[in-house]
Amino acid sequence: MSGGLDNAYSIASPADCLRVYRDWAESYDAGFAAGMDYLLPAHVARAFLAAGGTGPVLDVGAGTGLLAERLVGMGFGGVIDGVDLSPEMLGRAREKAIYRDLVQADVTAPLALAGGYAGIVSSGTFTHGHVGPEALPHILALARRGAQVAISVNTGVFAAQGFAAVLEALPIEGLQLIEVEIYGQAARSMDPAHAGDHALVALFRKA
Template identity: 45%
Template sequence: MCPKNSPSLDAAYSLETPQDSVRLYADWADTYDSNFAQSSDYILPAQVAHHFAVSGGNGPILDVGAGTGLCAVELAKYNVGPIDATDISPDMLEIARTKSLYHALIVADLTKSLPIPDATYCGIVSSGTFTNGHVGPDAFDELVRITRPGGLLVLSINAQHFAAAGFEAKLAGLSTQISDLTLTAVRFYGPNSTGPHKDDTGFLATFRRAPD
């Protein structure tokens, strides 16, 4: 038996496959909120929720890579919903379930077809999932498919991952299917963060599915 590395952002950034994510987040789920989010002053879910609300987003909403539900905690402050969650990690979704903020919890892999009908959601949010070692831009095809025409998507993308994984080209390729694209630069961690990732940044990609 090999010794296990303890879960951490560095371990998460070095993942290579979706199954790596399932394993890492199974180990991390119980301590993610306290040992990671609170202790690192993780403000990204709040930024995504705020941006979604002030951009006029409304439900039904899907939180993509929802994890333990930190985005839903923030969306609840704006009284928008109902909110469904999807994530590849059943263990993270079990923690989310305890917060009683989501309607449906959907275990699914964003690198594959999603078990969700076309044009289901008026809003899609995502915080921290389009990042190193996680999910790349090809997942956008499925997200656009399950969004209703005119629906709003607010998706965080880590800056290094944005450049390395081809997000700019993907968004350009979707130009006939989406509208109103903006990229807003954001910090992922607040002023109380310390450590090597405290200055990590990225973008909130905000766009609508083009009307039919």
């Protein structure tokens, strides 16, 4: 499995991303997420709901839909939309029939979505080789005033890519950074190199 994460972490362009996730989409849930005991979507869902998050929600880098599954599993009954670059990952999410709308788009550029979201969530998308803090203003533009945001950022990129400075400059309030383990026990045998990886769940409201 280290091939999967190593491939994903070394993505260097949108074309790379499309190729990696085209090949990973089919085995992502049963292979990667189950095999690694992938905890991050549940951490983000729990933080969002504990902060009083409501719908409609936009899931940024929705992938195969694991975060929406966790939200629904924790009792969330609101509308969830998703955006992702990979059509194959979105195809897997669509099969789960949880999302209202799923849109293929690059979140590092301004997004042609209607907006007005009361919640923004994201797990596993702000990480090595993926999406950096430059996407945050585009995403926040889709949120209504007072919207609750819960976004995971891999600790390995938080400082290196300057997330703190971008967050500080955004019109947000109540920022909390909650450190969580990305994977559970099973990851120790499957991929010892990444088993101990951590993320920060950035929790804040749009001012």
